[in-house]
Amino acid sequence: MPAEPTAWTRKVTNPPDAGTKLGDAVTGRRVPTLIAAAWMLVQGVVNSLSVANDLVRRGVKVDPLEPWIWELSSAVSLMLCFWVLLMADEALRARVRSVWARLAVYAAASIVFCIAHVALMVALRHLAYAVTGGRYDFGPWGDGLWYEYRKDVLTFIVMGVGIAVWRRLAARPGADDSPAPVDETAVPTTVEPAAAPTFLVRTPQGDLLIRGDEIDWVEAQGNYVALHVQGQVRLMRQTLAEMQARLSAHGFIRTHRRALVNRERMQAILTPDLGEPGVRLSSGQVAPLSESRRSEVLRLVLGAKT
Numbered sequence: 026m027p028a029e030p031t032a033w034t035r036k037v038t039n040p041p042d043a044g045t046k047l048g049d050a051v052t053g054r055r056v057p058t059l060i061a062a063a064w065m066l067v068q069g070v071v072n073s074l075s076v077a078n079d080l081v082r083r084g085v086k087v088d089p090l091e092p093w094i095w096e097l098s099s100a101v102s103l104m105l106c107f108w109v110l111l112m113a114d115e116a117l118r119a120r121v122r123s124v125w126a127r128l129a130v131y132a133a134a135s136i137v138f139c140i141a142h143v144a145l146m147v148a149l150r151h152l153a154y155a156v157t158g159g160r161y162d163f164g165p166w167g168d169g170l171w172y173e174y175r176k177d178v179l180t181f182i183v184m185g186v187g188i189a190v191w192r193r194l195a196a197r198p199g200a201d202d203s204p205a206p207v208d209e210t211a212v213p214t215t216v217e218p219a220a221a222p223t224f225l226v227r228t229p230q231g232d233l234l235i236r237g238d239e240i241d242w243v244e245a246q247g248n249y250v251a252l253h254v255q256g257q258v259r260l261m262r263q264t265l266a267e268m269q270a271r272l273s274a275h276g277f278i279r280t281h282r283r284a285l286v287n288r289e290r291m292q293a294i295l296t297p298d299l300g301e302p303g304v305r306l307s308s309g310q311v312a313p314l315s316e317s318r319r320s321e322v323l324r325l326v327l328g329a330k331t
Contacts, residue, residue, distance in 0.1 A: 069100030
């Protein structure tokens with residue numbers, strides 16, 4: 026990796042996929058993925074022991090490895106499906122704000138989830154049986170898929186609820202979610218504010234200059250910030266706190282621990298009964314709004330012009 030730039034030149038190269046959530050890939054998915062992996066492992070071990078014990082009690086003779094192959098192959102495939110579901114849920118929430126529309130997508134996704142789970146599970150079982158010198162037969166696929174779907178739909182719902190609860194917990198107001206103090210005496214009222222800063226973003230097509238007043242909102246993405254400009258996303262290696270320090274004097278308001286919004290682009294404040302609370306912008310996008318900042322945002326917006 027190139028050397029870390031100084032505070033004056035930290036305008037870094039734009040990655041190939043400008044909308045990729047680099048920070049979230051490390052921090053936003055790690056904990057729920059580890060929790061799900063632990064849950065799947067424990068469930069797989071318990072189910073393996075239970076199935077083996079049940080077969081012994083019923084007098085069914087099977088290879089001692091078979092219950093472990095059956096249950097652990099299911100657990101591993103469910104873990105892989107969970108990871109994909111976590112990323113898909115993240116993308117869906119970013120693009121679809123309507124709760125009812127998302128529920129319709131989830132209903133269809135449960136079918137895809139089951140098919141993927143069964144396909145991966147059967148593939149792993151065939152591989153395990155081949156390694157141990159046996160042969161695996163899943164049976165009729167129609168009956169098998171229907172049988173698995175009746176179980177998988179409940180697992181899918183539990184996973185979905187777990188992801189939603191985790192996102193709620195992760196979005197709770199933290200130390201950095203408290204409104205930043207405003208020094209009203211820093212700039213005398215008789216002095217005109219300086220022009221909005223200009224940012225340099227490097228792209229494969231060349232260095233792009235983005236003026237602060239062209240930005241709709243800024244979104245924290247790990248060690249990067251995403252500049253939302255006219256429907257496009259440009260990434261810079263910068264913290265949201267640093268962006269706030271440079272833009273707060275130019276009409277930008279902190280609406281969430283990961284969002285800084287241009288006050289001139291605000292059109293509506295969305296309430297929780299319409300889905301997730303947020304700020305609708307003139308571009309049509311919705312930036313997140315935390316409940317702890319709602320009153321402060323309204324005060325700043327309504328008191329912006331006196």
